[in-house]
Amino acid sequence: KQEVTQIPAALSVPEGENLVLNCSFTDSAIYNLQWFRQDPGKGLTSLLLIQSSQREQTSGRLNASLDKSSGRSTLYIAASQPGDSATYLCAVNQGNTPLVFGKGTRLSVIA
Amino acid sequence: SQTIHQWPATLVQPVGSPLSLECTVEGTSNPNLYWYRQAAGRGLQLLFYSVGIGQISSEVPQNLSASRPQDRQFILSSKKLLLSDSGFYLCAWKDRKIWGYTFGSGTRLTVV
Numbered sequence: 001k002q003e004v005t006q007i008p009a010a011l012s013v014p015e016g017e018n019l020v021l022n023c024s025f026t027d028s029a030i031y032n033l034q035w036f037r038q039d040p041g042k043g044l045t046s047l048l049l050i051q052s053s054q055r056e057q058t059s060g061r062l063n064a065s066l067d068k069s070s071g072r073s074t075l076y077i078a079a080s081q082p083g084d085s086a087t088y089l090c091a092v093n094q095g096n097t098p099l100v101f102g103k104g105t106r107l108s109v110i111a
Numbered sequence: 112s113q114t115i116h117q118w119p120a121t122l123v124q125p126v127g128s129p130l131s132l133e134c135t136v137e138g139t140s141n142p143n144l145y146w147y148r149q150a151a152g153r154g155l156q157l158l159f160y161s162v163g164i165g166q167i168s169s170e171v172p173q174n175l176s177a178s179r180p181q182d183r184q185f186i187l188s189s190k191k192l193l194l195s196d197s198g199f200y201l202c203a204w205k206d207r208k209i210w211g212y213t214f215g216s217g218t219r220l221t222v223v
Binding site: 031032034036041042043044045046049051089091093096098099100101102103104 | 162170214
């Protein structure tokens with residue numbers, strides 16, 4: 001059974017700092033990995049989707065990498081801003097089976 | 112463009128009352144549809160998913176049920192709510208040709 005772990009569970013950083021969020025999964029036979037952002041009391045917003053054949057994806061200040069063989073992904077946020085404060089969720093897809101989520105990393109960026 | 116609608120946004124229901132949450136998708140056909148629940152301090156738990164009209168797969172045994180009466184409509188129901196049914200319910204869809212999932216804005220359910 002696929003399990004997804006996110007470390008750390010919570011992170012507090014000063015504004016402007018670069019940071020890395022980690023995601024690991026137990027079964028490397030995935031089709032893709034998706035990073036989401038969730039603001040308090042809100043739904044999930046998709047940030048980046050990495051196909052299993054890809055190594056990384058970039059969108060603005062966000063960069064996500066995927067090392068499928070080792071079962072790891074990282075989300076890099078450059079020059080963090082208070083507006084980046086949210087919970088970041090990692091999820092993996094193994095084809096026709098539904099997404100499996102980690103418990104998330106709660107990020108606070110302090111001005 | 113594709114959009115997903117989920118309502119209501121907030122719901123407070125007494126124990127033992129029925130429940131009906133609705134999710135509809137626009138701008139696509141024959142999507143995969145999903146219901147997830149997010150309880151306080153816990154991760155997202157898959158409840159049900161559907162690959163077509165009338166086709167429902169249940170992931171967790173509980174007093175909830177799901178139905179898909181139309182191609183782009185997914186309904187989560189309960190005949191009698193329990194306190195443990197409180198949580199944040201999220202509907203999601205996936206196009207069969209596109210890998211990414213899209214989530215609705217969620218329903219905050221409080222059972223009192």
